[in-house]
Amino acid sequence: MLEVDHLVRRFGEITAVDAISFAVGDGQMTGFVGGNGAGKTTTMRMIMGVLSIHGGGVQWRGRPITAADRRGFGYMPEERGLYPKQPIMDQLIYLGRLQGLSASGARQRAKTLLERFNLGDRHKDKLESLSLGNQQRVQIAAAVISDPQMLVLDEPFSGLDPAAVDEMADVLREFTDRGVPVLFSSHQLDLVDRLCDQLVVLSAGRVVARGTAAELRRRGPVRHRLITAGDAGWVRGLPGIEVIDVDGGTALLELSEPADTDRILTEALRRGGVRELTEVVPTLADTYREVTR
């Protein structure tokens, strides 16, 4: 488990990361969400030891993280890139060796990964000669070359076509299935919704929301949509119920307690019939807009 504990980073007068805390459990896929400048990249760089920490700390398996721990992490930086003019096989071996693999172990591992990404016959090609999608595949191969204990990926899905997104998601799931914690940042909320066990939402350097996608959706007041046979204007007279909108036979309501649904149903039946009464679950995007406002 990786724990981020009141992490602080300042750039001059600006506090880019302001006492951020969250944890990524073993086998847990955690999505890091937030707008530009929210502090996602800065936090990830501090976790990886690439940027010095101005306050707080990072714990790995219950104790302060060390350089040796980080060497066992797979990392994909924000504006990713490997050596453009070096053959992809060579640079995967190089990175594997820097992360502690033997030369032959790194070669074997690089070969397996390139074959997996259907790049086996292109291992001698320079990175810059590959398509952008294939460059991304090499980049993820670089992140997982040394069989990492933890994955920290900054925007791993940006710029990928749908097939490549699925491929990347499969790779990440294989790691979480084996108990490896995965932390990745993304702007694509639908993807985060689909993949993540946990979301951490950042805004202006602070954690503004944290939890599963379902929990986040229910953070806001639960709303209901009522569709009646006749005009629904009568809902305005009900005590304890806030009316958001009425349009003919359709009303959007905010209830103060769940039991209020019974009261509304009874009243609606008395007034001429009910077509529909449903809970309106906000989209993740709605919640995101709500919490980062």
Place this chain on the structure above:
Amino acid sequence: MSTVQTRPAQSRSSADDTSSAHHAWRTVTEREISVKLKDRTFLITTVVTLAIIIGAVAFQTVMAAHAGKKTVATSGPGTQIVRLADTLAHQGGRDGVSLKSRVLSSTSAVRSAVQSGKVDAGLVPAGDGWRLIGKDSKDDVISTWLGVAVQQATMQKNAVAAGTSLPALQKGTALPYDLIDPRATSTGLAKGVGYAFGFLFYLASLLFGLAIANSVIEEKQNRIVEILASAISLRQLLIGKVLGNSLLAIAQLVIFAAAALIALLATGNSSALAGISGGISWFIVFYLVGFITLACVWAVAGALATRSEDLQATSTPISVVIIAVFIAGISVSGTAQVVLSYLPLFSTIAMPIRVVAGTATWWEPLVSLVLALAAGYGIIRVADAMYRRSLMQTGRKLSYRDALRTAE
């Protein structure tokens, strides 16, 4: 689709971790060398420089040999004079000089042979003595040695006529010239060796330096430095980078020096070598210290930039220093040279030149080397800190002052 394999049997142990942390610089060094050896530009410049060195030595030798080979036309009797001149030149230790005669039927035939350029000069009888005929300029080799030969032959004849002999006439005329403290190497050769090594140092520290700076920028610009920094310390990265390039530079220098030496040997200049071999060893030692010191500063020049376009600006100070070291190193003399030969970086060229020229006593290069090492250590310490501070600052181009002040 297959799955990503786990490697339970060969997963990292903590022992592996420590050893790889210690030896990460070796992996970086290996990569720097292997990338460079696959770089076509590097290979081509090396081969071309090698060809130029061998060609220059060969050309000089051929020119020198050709300059001493003379053909003199005679109308018959002059042949003996030419042969005598040739013998005297050889006795005088001028192995490069060779005088041959070509016998023609008449004086006018000799004239026309000289006119047409088929021979270098003509020797014809004139009154009691001889006359040399040249085309448009006087040839020093011919006038010197034929002059001596004519003088000797005529004196011999006159001595016999006067009832004495040539040795009797020449008795006591020889003037030996002894040197109390002979200089091993001629000033010209010392200068030439100094220029050559100075230029090689200038070229290598500029070309390798730019390559180091560019490779730092490449890593910074492509953010691969973040992956590297999460795996190994930036100091290990710097050590590997500087060491890889320094090893290549020194290997290149040794190859160049060896080529020059072999070419000199092959062309029969072995006597010149004895005097400069000690100086060449000092050149290599100073070259290594100077190169490594500058290489670290080049790495800083790369780390300060955010794009390769910035390098022009960040590398100017170091380029100026290198040019100054080169120009001052080969041009100064006297007291200024002695001072420079102790000044770190400047001593890289100035001190070995003094050793080759024989103007430095044995302890002087040692003291200068200690000074260069001390200054190099200081410069490298500061450069290491500046490199690590600026490498992760990707926002904008930094100045040297920023890098000194910025916190990590």
